[in-house]
Amino acid sequence: MKKIWNSKDLCALADHSEEELRVILDTATAFKGVGERNLKKVPALRGKTMVNLFVEPSTRTRISFELAAMRLSADVVNINASASSLEKGETLLDTARNLEALRVDLIVIRHKSAGSARFLADRLKASVINAGDGAHEHPTQGLLDAFTIREKLGTLEGVRVSIVGDILFSRVARSNIEILTKLGAKVTLVGPPTLVPKTFESLGVRVAHNIDEVIGESDVINLLRIQHERQKTEYFPGLGEYTARFGLTRKRAERLKPECLIMHPGPMNRGVEIDSQVADGRRSVILDQVTNGLAVRMAVLYLCSGGAPFATITAS
């Protein structure tokens, strides 16, 4: 059978077809079972070396990739920027070339520059996996969000997903938009016009500036973190006003459909974009997202290393 996944890299969901994205999700379904077993390890990537090149701080994504690689029996090295030569002025390309000279097979990169993963992927023989490049994409987050919705609702076709928050600076939003629209969901972006400009409509989504208009119709509501570290008061007056206008308060949560999924990519600011009790409530799938992230990352590492898609195996 024709192999559907042919890429050594995963830089952006925008680069991949609906069919390819489904292959990743199907492969992730197969890998999810591994994490539920007593013996949480398969030999798929035995002998391969993966480097976590995190030039921007992250805990959750880095650990998720690290565990994913371990469960596939790969060897893992973590590099963080403050301890690397990048601090001494070495270029990203030189750092990556050095890793390649050490015969690293997979480089997982998080970097503040949009396009940095693609930049490396075009220049290295090693597989490059994007773990977040500036405000561009965070492909595995988009995949795990789509995976979670599909797992809970059975499909993405026609599902109404509202993504709320700082869309302009969000790579999570962009990867979500890419995969959700490709797989048939109806996406609405919600936030103040400064953070959700109308230009997003050219990506095939709806833009709304009033959360109360969309809250009752959503099948999924995905609350993005308001990023304190780059919050500039020129975009909105302050967290209090943000919560009042766009926060998922308990009162607003009452108006959600009973079966609406509540998602958040983490880390949460309890009481800002999401009420604390709502975050822990019955409809919240926030921790399922974390669990699924591991399965999705196993699938991505496996496929980019040349593994046969599981969907293909089961179908043949």
Added chain:
Amino acid sequence: MSESLHIQGGRVIDPVNGIDEIRDLFVQDGRLVEKKSPGATLIDASGKVVTPGLIDIHVHFREPGQSHKETIETGSRAAAMGGFTTVVCMPNTNPVADSPATIAWIQEKAEKTACVNVFCTGAITRGIAGEEMAPIGALAAAGVVALTDDGHCVQNHGVMRRAVEYAKQFGLPIMDHCQEATLSADGVMNEGEWSTRLGLPGWPSLAEDLIVARNILLAEETGHPIHCQHISSARSVRLLREARRRGVPITAEACPHHISLTDEGLKNFDTNFKVNPPLRTQADIDEIIKGIADGTITILASDHAPHAPYEKEVELDKAPFGMLGLETEIAVFLEILLHQRKACTLPQIIAMLTVNPARLLGLDCGTLSLGAIADITILDPDLAWKYDKNDSPSLSRNTPFHGFSLRGRAVQTIVDGKTVWNLENGFSEQG
């Protein structure tokens, strides 16, 4: 020493004299003369177009201070290869060209190493820092042809106003890179659909439009000419059109990349497409071309901005702005304006590369009048060719046009009566 030339059978286009006809041209001792001199070297220009030597009023030759990117020598060779006999250098060198000493250094270097005519601009403010006025009178005496803080648009309107008023007494036009810095902020590409898709910080048209409007008002207020460099936005064109109708002494230039490439070019994060002001949308291109066709934009230029490969081979937001332009300039203008869009006639395009820039800056060139210095370009406006950046005499390779198939190019460049380059044989030894 200086040879005599007989340029035979070409279509001579000399916009300043209203000439567009097949005729012969004669050169003796570096000047255009009426009659053929005995023993004149014959140049067969039949089937070609003979024009005044082309002028590019917007180049960066990087000396002093950044000779790893380009030198006056290599940049001038790129100019000659592109059909340009005269260029005007921007002052953002290191040190900045804000003192007579630096101007004198550049002029001396050009005298020794350049194969085309090189003119200098001086900075408007010291160190192009936008705060204190540069020694404008001394710069005028040193021979600068205009003042500009190119790339570092003066943000303080009070400073800009005083500089324009002060420059007026020397008759030195102001050239301005129109960019309002609080709006462009950390933008690296046009703010629009593609910056949204790519998650890259946007540099909105609004930031250009606002300064174009400022400059229109300042030119009107002072009665002194201000030239808006490399216009990239549709609304800027509309502002300029309205102002020029009212007779405001404001002019504008367009660059090849702003009429041929859109921001979609950045979709693969190729830093060769990163330029300031940024590539915008098809609607902007259409309005700029309309502005060129209707006389709103009267000057064409390259903004030739070399950067070393290692400087460009970095993450997109870290890469410097700018692209090479001189070698592909005339070809892109002819391809788009003449062949594809039929927006202008060939004489109109030639005027925007000769007499118009010469008039703006008071340069003694841009004409084929008898007695004029024999700076002459011979073009084949229909020649189909493919640009290969590896053939470039530039020290840099940062071009988005590599591999482009284009129609039209210079085939011979004559400076001061001497052939410095021709397509068949390359550069002349003494070039």
